[in-house]
Amino acid sequence: MVNISLGQYYPGQSVLHRMDPRAKVLASIIYIVASFLCKNFFSFVLLFASAILLILVSRIPLRIVMRSIRALIFIMAFTAVLNIFWVTDTTAEPLIHWHFITVYTKGLYHALFILVRIVAMIIGTSLFLTYTTSPIALTDALEQLLHPLALLHVPVHTFAMMMTIALRFIPTIMDETDKIMSAQKARGADFTSGSLVQRAKALIPVIVPLFASAFRRADELATAMECRCYHGGEGRTRLRILKYHARDFLVLFALLVLIALLVTINILGARFGWLYTM
Amino acid sequence: MDPAQIVNRVPEGEVPKLRLEHITYRYSIGTPFEKRALDDVSLDIRRGRVTGLIGHTGSGKSTLVQLLNGLSKPETGRVLLDGEDIWREPKEIGKIRFRVGLVMQYPEYQLFEETVRADIAFGPKNMKLSDEEIKTRVSEAAAFAGVAEELLDKSPFDLSGGQKRRVAIAGVMAMRPEVLVLDEPAAGLDPQGRHAIFTGIREYNRLTGSTVLIVSHSMEDMAQYCDDVVVMSHAKILMAGTRDQVFARAEELEAVGLDIPLITRMTLLLIRGGMPLPSGIYTLEAAEEALSVAFGLPPVPPDKEDEGKGGTRSW
Incomplete structure (x- = not known):
């Protein structure tokens, strides 16, 4: 239940929601690789189409997806502007030439390509991971995927447990912050007016009790875990056993097909000199 | 008896210290988790008396309490303090918080100063009182809340749970609010601790003439320490009146799962x-x-x- 209020997880029953979280981690990595494989106009069209297909399959409302794209709008605008003004094309006449500003058609295309690539990467990672996977499932998946590192004495289980606990306590601590702020406001604390220094000082009555209670909680949790004989990851069985299903292989296979198609388009593009390769 | 009639129980001619008029409050508006915490609540709190507010977890008690000093704003309806809407001048809401002192649940987790003395002085300091005045208020409040003199120079983090609780209550009493609101002031304390806290609160009420509102779910405590009792259930006021009036309706109370x-x-x-x-x-x-x-x-x-x-x- 705690997961629901956390992050951007959008509960649902789509194929993407029901996929094994490990497969989803792999899928999002493959998808990012795919977006970097695109080299020409047609491959970007294909990439864009696949991103739209993903949104449709996930059944997550477009406005929700747009929210995460909007968060990166500044970076997108910045890279687009860079490409428009800095890409030079020795084989063509500039589109605009005014003082020190030269814009080539190729630059416009490159800006467009970069935008599509960034949007596709956002959609790929957010639909495979943040929107359709609860944080707890995600940590479970990471723990198991990183399990081979344990051979190198990397404490994978400990890290995963730390992450799970951190995620679990984010809402609790936000709640606590809220309560403490209310309590200090009830005693006349003012967090909204005054100079920057004054406002920073006004936060002391919030931060001190917050830390005190975080340490207290940590202590209590440690005791509670020891009382239940927690002794690290060794020999520990899981409540949620992750299992691959046909749908996981199907989605991964579809992604490999996407990569194959992109590579083919790239090769064809290079042979026939298709428009505006990157 | 008509419940609505009892809610409006102020004798003719008396202006209630606090009056709630048709208050509605919802959480998480516009999401699937929307919840109605207060549903058209109207209530009078009588001047100079100790009123107990009782109800189950989730009945809306704590929400209601946070409306009284303007920590949250009602969606609809008004909160009147001495007949005046507390939100008439939204910028002056800070002043209302000095007049209506609120002790929240588990207040011991809000202590932050280096000494107990400084922590109790936090409220009066925010009121911009003189040092002399602050000193008087701190010792006065410490006495009401039962904080021993020798504790005043200790760190609040070195005290026991019960002592911390009393320091936190003193921190609000030191503002000498006209209305003292306490949300579960005795939760988690042993019977002796409960008795000590409630006795101190009654003392504060008797000696300062201030109005007191105590939220609790212990009927025994309410019966012992309150003049008036308000019962909440499912975001509404179920009944309100003097202690005798309310406890006379034992069957109704038991019907909603509250034991007399x-x-x-x-x-x-x-x-x-x-x-x-x-x-x-x-x-x-x-x-x-x-x-x-x-x-x-x-x-x-x-x-x-x-x-x-x-x-x-x-x-």
Whole structure:
């Protein structure tokens, strides 16, 4: 239940929601690789189409997806502007030439390509991971995927447990912050007016009790875990056993097909000199 | 009795200290998790009295309490303090918070200063009082809340849970609010600690003439320490009135799962069985006395326990 209020997880029953979280981690990595494989106009069209297909399959409302794209709008605008003004094309006449500003058609295309690539990467990672996977499932998946590192004495289980606990306590601590702020406001604390220094000082009555209670909680949790004989990851069985299903292989296979198609388009593009390769 | 009639129970001519008019409040508006916490609530809190607010977890008590000092704003309806809307000047809401002091649940987790003294002084300092005045208020509040003199220079983090609780209550009392609101002030304390805290609160009420509102879900405590009782259930006021009026409706209270004090239930049964006892008996001592009268026995000699009561504050 705690997961629901956390992050951007959008509960649902789509194929993407029901996929094994490990497969989803792999899928999002493959998808990012795919977006970097695109080299020409047609491959970007294909990439864009696949991103739209993903949104449709996930059944997550477009406005929700747009929210995460909007968060990166500044970076997108910045890279687009860079490409428009800095890409030079020795084989063509500039589109605009005014003082020190030269814009080539190729630059416009490159800006467009970069935008599509960034949007596709956002959609790929957010639909495979943040929107359709609860944080707890995600940590479970990471723990198991990183399990081979344990051979190198990397404490994978400990890290995963730390992450799970951190995620679990984010809402609790936000709640606590809220309560403490209310309590200090009830005693006349003012967090909204005054100079920057004054406002920073006004936060002391919030931060001190917050830390005190975080340490207290940590202590209590440690005791509670020891009382239940927690002794690290060794020999520990899981409540949620992750299992691959046909749908996981199907989605991964579809992604490999996407990569194959992109590579083919790239090769064809290079042979026939298709428009505006990157 | 018509419940609506009891809600409006201020005698004619008296302006209630606090009046709630048709208050509605919802959480998480516009999401699937929307929840109605207060549903058209109207209520008067009488001047100079100790009122108990009782109800189950999730009945809207804590939400209601946060409206009284403007920590949250009602969606619809008004909160009147001495007949004036507290939100008339939204920028002046800070002043309302000094007039209506709120002690939230588990207030011991809000202490932050280096010494108990400085922590109790936090409220008065925010009121921009003179150092002299702050000093008086700190010792006065410490006495009301039962914080011993020698604790004042300790770090609040070195105190026991019960002591911390009392320091936090003193921190609000030091603002000398006209209305003192306490959300579960005795939660998690042992009977002695509960008694000490409630006695201190009653003392504050008696000596300063301020109005007190205590939120609790212990009927026993309400019966023992409150003049008036308000019962909430499912975001609405179920009943409100003097302690006698409310506890007279034992069946209705039990129907919503709130138990009246055992001793009251027992005496009500005895009355129904024909025993000539007065109604409205809430403490063991009162029951003892009434029973001895009924049986024609000599009055019970003053109990040792009673003598000890004055000293429990030093516990």
